[in-house]
Amino acid sequence: MSAVLCAVAVLFLGACGTQVAGRETSASPTGPIPWTTAEPSGITGARLSGDGRTLLVDARVPSGKHPCMRDLKAVLTEPVENSVRVQVTFSSPSGDMRSGCTKEKVATARVRLPAPLDARELVVDQDVQFTADGAKLPALRLCGQLGCTPPATGCTTASYEQALIAVDAPAHTYRDSQDCDGKWLVTDFSWRTGPACGDNTADPACSSRLGDRWFFKAKKSGWVPIAEGAAGGCRVVQRKEPDFPTSMCKSLAPLSRSLHPSYPPASPSASPSPSAS
Structure with a gap:
């Protein structure tokens, strides 16, 4: 009879956890940490190689004690008007808190342009703009909120x-x-x-x-x-x-x-x- 009670107790504890000093504990999440595709939290710079055809893009990516980033790449997307568009992506487990990827570092992705950038603007990840106009090459100039060619200062x-x-x-x-x-x-x-209030300015x-x-x-x-x-x-x-x-x-x-x-x-x-x- 005692053997049966012991077996039942083992089953009960296995299903409900254990008590340690009055505190219930449960098993930690198990299984591999997933790696997912992500975009950089920011683009810090862009520059051209000596031949003007290889583009290097500096991006902020996750960092931590264990590997936090792989497969960093820059890919050309469809150009719009007078621009070259590039999308930067990488794989990372940083979406899972168990990964420990709580810091950031700068990493560089590169892509070969089909033709020199010349006067065209570079757009990275949809909204970060660079231009060679007025830049100290090989580094490209980061454009501001008003674009790469802001309005001339004047009474306009x-x-x-x-x-x-x-x-x-x-x-x-x-x-x-x-x-x-x-x-x-x-x-x-x-x-x-x-x-x-919309048009209710009487209030x-x-x-x-x-x-x-x-x-x-x-x-x-x-x-x-x-x-x-x-x-x-x-x-x-x-x-x-x-x-x-x-x-x-x-x-x-x-x-x-x-x-x-x-x-x-x-x-x-x-x-x-x-x-x-």
Whole structure:
């Protein structure tokens, strides 16, 4: 009889686990760790070989104590307009926490181009752009948010959008006013707060805004922010940049950062900035 009870106890413990110091434990997950195809978390650089036909792409890939990456490759995809498109992939077990692949390193993939890159842009993983134009070859130049050929600095809508990006303006920003002479720029902008109300601007909660004012100086890279402040007049900007024209700031009124419903709505030309979204 005791042998039968012992056998039953063994079966019970095998099905339900064991108790250690009052804590229930269970067996660790078993089976091999799966390797899956993935894309890099980021592209850090691209360059051409001496003959201009071999492309090398530097990418961030998983790293850890054990092997975390294999089969890294760059593959040409269908070109679009004047561009060469490349997709970078690799295999990794990093999707499984047991792999220990919690760090990253930079690895290089290469692909042979059918023809020299020349004036065409390189697009890696759909949205990272490089160009040989203005680059220190063999390295290619990484393009910015405004593409490889951003608008020339000046008193234009596209140039104002670049200025908003330079100060990391919030999404759906409205340009309320700007004064520009080609070398200097001051712009006021605002963005809505509160719930998303669509066209129901009669609700005060929907028409309330926050606002800011920035001053810029033109450089080769575009409009460069030099001062920020809601006070009126020239003190804020000329304290940091004495050469800023007095004629462009002396008549500036103080700008309330909390723009209430009485604040004039943006004019039709001051539509939300798509580039700041």
